[in-house]
Amino acid sequence: MFIQIKNLDFKYKNSKVYVLRNFSMSVEKGDIVCILGESGSGKSTVLRLIAGLEEPHKGIIKIGQDVIVNDNTFIYPEKRGIGVLFQDYALFPHMTVEENILFGVKKKKQGYKEQKLQELLRLTGLEELRDRYPYQISGGQQQRVALARALAIDPPLILMDEPFSNLDANLQSRIRKELKEIIKKTGITSIFVSHDKDDAINIADKIIVLKDGKIIQQGSTEDIVSNPNSEYVANLFA
Numbered sequence: 654m655f656i657q658i659k660n661l662d663f664k665y666k667n668s669k670v671y672v673l674r675n676f677s678m679s680v681e682k683g684d685i686v687c688i689l690g691e692s693g694s695g696k697s698t699v700l701r702l703i704a705g706l707e708e709p710h711k712g713i714i715k716i717g718q719d720v721i722v723n724d725n726t727f728i729y730p731e732k733r734g735i736g737v738l739f740q741d742y743a744l745f746p747h748m749t750v751e752e753n754i755l756f757g758v759k760k761k762k763q764g765y766k767e768q769k770l771q772e773l774l775r776l777t778g779l780e781e782l783r784d785r786y787p788y789q790i791s792g793g794q795q796q797r798v799a800l801a802r803a804l805a806i807d808p809p810l811i812l813m814d815e816p817f818s819n820l821d822a823n824l825q826s827r828i829r830k831e832l833k834e835i836i837k838k839t840g841i842t843s844i845f846v847s848h849d850k851d852d853a854i855n856i857a858d859k860i861i862v863l864k865d866g867k868i869i870q871q872g873s874t875e876d877i878v879s880n881p882n883s884e885y886v887a888n889l890f891a
């Protein structure tokens with residue numbers, strides 16, 4: 654397994670209740686996985702723990718062979734090399750599309766950045782927009798810039814929190830398709846969080862259903878859609 658999460662315990666500092674208790678999940682390399690569940694089920698918390706924005710009280714997180722969290726280890730978020738795409742896209746308003754995309758690219762040899770930029774602009778269909786500012790492009794285009802920026806660091810893993818929630822319905826269905834194609838082309842493992850069955854059905858290879866911090870069903874998207882194991886899961890797909 655490429656991503657392995659084992660026996661995590663976690664609660665927020667200002668709270669007495671554990672959001673996750675003995676939580677484990679794993680993801681295979683190259684899969685697009687959707688964590689699906691009702692509001693408050695703990696979806697964003699799982700992403701925040703993988704990204705390194707929260708530290709668990711106990712448990713292990715591994716990416717490939719690298720332990721990023723265990724009892725003695727906590728790799729800081731910026732050292733994890735994970736691409737993150739959160740719902741507000743968080744583009745820098747004073748930077749052009751090009752500058753936004755290249756923001757996290759440190760190195761390297763002469764010409765590396767331009768080559769990387771060209772590749773990402775092509776992949777995300779943004780070639781004509783490289784000199785525009787975020788306020789000069791549409792919501793869907795901003796979303797693609799955010800994706801290109803997340804991909805620019807060649808991450809082993811991309812995390813997305815409700816990536817479509819700010820788009821209108823028409824745009825949502827187009828962008829879902831585009832996003833899936835782009836991610837599949839890169840082959841990068843992806844985990845995204847949603848409460849919307851259409852996101853899960855249209856993008857994910859696998860679905861993990863969360864309720865109260867526990868996995869209550871997981872499997873291929875077709876399996877879960879056709880054989881929900883409980884009323885809770887059936888309701889998510891109703």
Ligand SMILES: Nc1ncnc2c1ncn2[C@@H]1O[C@H](COP(=O)(O)OP(=O)(O)OP(=O)(O)O)[C@@H](O)[C@H]1O
Nearest residue numbers: 665667668672691692693694695696697698699848
């Ligand atoms: N910063 C925080 N401090 C205290 N409790 C929090 C904090 N953030 C989330 N929680 C609580 O942790 C639980 C899980 O929240 P989380 O945001 O992970 O759920 P979610 O499934 O992503 O919900 P949503 O779909 O509404 O974003 C909830 O009970 C929530 O109230």
